Amino acid sequence: MSSAPAAASPKLRAKGRPADIIFQGISTFAGISILVMLGLVAIFLVVQSIPAFGPDFDVKGTSNFLEYVGPLAFGTVWASFLAMIMAVPVAIGIALFITHFAPRKLASTIGFVIDLLAAVPSVVFGLWGANVLAGFMKPAYAWLSDNLGFIPLFAGTASGTGRTILTASIVLAVMVLPIITALSREVFLQTPRLHEEASLALGATRWEMIKMAVLPFGASGIVSASILGLGRALGETMAIAMVLSPSLVVSFILTSGTNPSTIASNIALSFPEAHGNEVSALIATGLVLFIITILVNGLARWLLGRNPRTGGAK
Amino acid sequence: MTTATAATGSKRNTLTAGQLSKWAPWVTLAASFALAAGLFMLVAVASSTDFSWAGVAIVGYILFLIILPVVSRIVEGGRKAMDRFMTGLVTGAFLLAFIPLLSLMWTVVSEGAARFDVQYFTESMRNVVGEGGGAIHALVGTLLVTLGATVISVPVGIFTAIYLVEYGRGWVAKGITTLVDIMTGIPSIVTGLFAFALFSLLFSDPGYRSGIGGSVALSVLMIPTVVRSTEEMLKLVPNELREASYALGVPKWLTIVKVVLPTALAGIATGVTLAIARVIGETAPLLIIAGFTASMNYNLFSERMMTLPVYVYNQYIAPGMNVSAAHERAWTGALTLILIVVVLNLIARLVAKIFAPKAGR
Structure with a gap:
């Protein structure tokens, strides 16, 4: 009944005040500047790395860029893979402990402590890994290579310093642990309370409840949390740069003193003394790392967006 | 009817029958660590090497993870045993995360205190x-x-x-x-x-x-x-x-x-x-x-x-x-x-x- 005046009036528009336009302009400019900034990152990296793809490539005894970046890319993926094997199960365990096992009062304290672990600067982790963890692991490596030397992973003589790719991976695992734990905890907390109570009421033990209600619901969340952690592990620099002494090798051996280096740590160690062609080569490896991490993070976001926490039972 | 009378007759509390008592996990835990410590003590004496606390912790934990589910399986059945095993595993994961944190904090504070002075x-x-x-x-x-x-x-x-x-x-x-x-x-x-x-x-x-x-x-x-x-x-x-x-x-x-x-x-x-x-x-x-x-x-x-x-x-x-x-x-x-x-x-x-x-x- 009152629709007549609304229909008759033309479409209302706010008055275009200058201050309004300026403010909107500033906000839009800020938003666009992020677009521009990321574009600049890509463009400048590409421009500076072009010389590395030329024919007269000669860095550290390699004759073309692929030969140089290959072992480094292998080291990056291998170290991150080892770190993820260790970190993901432990992180899921901690997240389950906080959400379903710990007394409620204790749980928030634990959450804070885990956040604290996330706040420790990476250089401190590196210092700790090289000085404390390496010394602690040294006898274990000697034992592994003496007694389990027939397994290819532990072949050859053990490192005399304990500074091996396994030590570096343990440090990496400790560093990505808080990220995966925090995200998995969020996912587990979103499990519908009724699903949990229903399965307990049917006589399930706590583990059966977790297996049937919590884990299926959180599966996609765990996967994307792990991939985000992997993205962090791939780009982590200082821990590996401080623990490993670099060499351009491809080797799966965990306990040896000769270890593959990673892209990020190689940049950190070589850049301060690099000049000329090597600078472009290092920037080009940085570009490769940039692309790898974008792909990995994109995969995580895609998984999270494709399966937005609906869980098994709906 | 008859079974109920039989149960009361045997003086067992039906609610807690077939269950391990509350202190059972703790006793098992202590026993496992004592066993592991004894084992490592023997090895240390026999081969005159250093006593390894890390080894005791690892072996003790593994023993605990084996013994408790086995006992539970005999007394309480398979499902409950699995539950106890996973509880042990999850708690272990949580405790494991504290080791690096404590070690890191301790080293940083103890090593860093030496030069934490005015000159610095x-x-x-x-x-x-x-x-x-x-x-x-x-x-x-x-x-x-x-x-x-x-x-x-x-x-x-x-x-x-x-x-x-x-x-x-x-x-x-x-x-x-x-x-x-x-x-x-x-x-x-x-x-x-x-x-x-x-x-x-x-x-x-x-x-x-x-x-x-x-x-x-x-x-x-x-x-x-x-x-x-x-x-x-x-x-x-x-x-x-x-x-x-x-x-x-x-x-x-x-x-x-x-x-x-x-x-x-x-x-x-x-x-x-x-x-x-x-x-x-x-x-x-x-x-x-x-x-x-x-x-x-x-x-x-x-x-x-x-x-x-x-x-x-x-x-x-x-x-x-x-x-x-x-x-x-x-x-x-x-x-x-x-x-x-x-x-x-x-x-x-x-x-x-x-x-x-x-x-x-």
Whole structure:
């Protein structure tokens, strides 16, 4: 009944005040500047790395860029893979402990402590890994290579310093642990309370409840949390740069003193003394790392967006 | 009927029959560790090697994980045994995470305390060979570089968040959100390379180093964090507040400045503080673009500038004449860094608590 005046009036528009336009302009400019900034990152990296793809490539005894970046890319993926094997199960365990096992009062304290672990600067982790963890692991490596030397992973003589790719991976695992734990905890907390109570009421033990209600619901969340952690592990620099002494090798051996280096740590160690062609080569490896991490993070976001926490039972 | 009488007759409590008592896991735990300790004691005596506490912990835990489920399987059945096994496993995972944290804190505090003195915070490394010296130049550098990064990222971050929440529609807003996501995942060393590529092209100097480059690199890491947290906070501001303001005839920009931002201020301040805490410990980008020096440099725009994380790294990697003195300086630097980060985190929590908008308004 009152629709007549609304229909008759033309479409209302706010008055275009200058201050309004300026403010909107500033906000839009800020938003666009992020677009521009990321574009600049890509463009400048590409421009500076072009010389590395030329024919007269000669860095550290390699004759073309692929030969140089290959072992480094292998080291990056291998170290991150080892770190993820260790970190993901432990992180899921901690997240389950906080959400379903710990007394409620204790749980928030634990959450804070885990956040604290996330706040420790990476250089401190590196210092700790090289000085404390390496010394602690040294006898274990000697034992592994003496007694389990027939397994290819532990072949050859053990490192005399304990500074091996396994030590570096343990440090990496400790560093990505808080990220995966925090995200998995969020996912587990979103499990519908009724699903949990229903399965307990049917006589399930706590583990059966977790297996049937919590884990299926959180599966996609765990996967994307792990991939985000992997993205962090791939780009982590200082821990590996401080623990490993670099060499351009491809080797799966965990306990040896000769270890593959990673892209990020190689940049950190070589850049301060690099000049000329090597600078472009290092920037080009940085570009490769940039692309790898974008792909990995994109995969995580895609998984999270494709399966937005609906869980098994709906 | 008959079974019930039989059960009462046998004087067993039917509710707890077929269950392990409450103390059973603890007894099993103690027994497992005692067994493991005994085992290692024998090995240590027999082969005259050192007694290994780590070995006892590992073997004791494994024994516990085997013995308790086996006992439980006999008394309580398979399902309950599985439950006990997984409980042990999950608790073990949780305790495992505390080992590195405690070890790290203990080493940093005990090793860092030695040089945590006045000299460390009043002197630079200029003309210092061997013992002595300090990190004042690195502290000043860290403060300046982080200040620069904050000055760049906070306005850009907050205005981007305002755009996304208040103005942004359609594909531009969606694209910016995606790009912020991508920016969150950039490896820190890549931002250092970017800043280097940018400035060395701008000044056509292949060996370019300066503090402002470090600020630019850190701001690439900081902006997405600021955008994310500010966005979350702006979204929490109730729409009724905005509508009430519009209804009174207040222009949109004034509504944002006078109504939306003050309501979200505490949350934004917390987010910014946490973002600062995140970038203040970054090493890799500064190593590349700010470089290292032993002297004080107050000028953000020229010459190399030392920062605390790079100082720690440099003292460790290039200790010079007196290795132990350099390592002590590195550990004290690590202690200082951790203290700064913890203080920033506490400030963020306090700000969030004190200035939080009162509920039920």
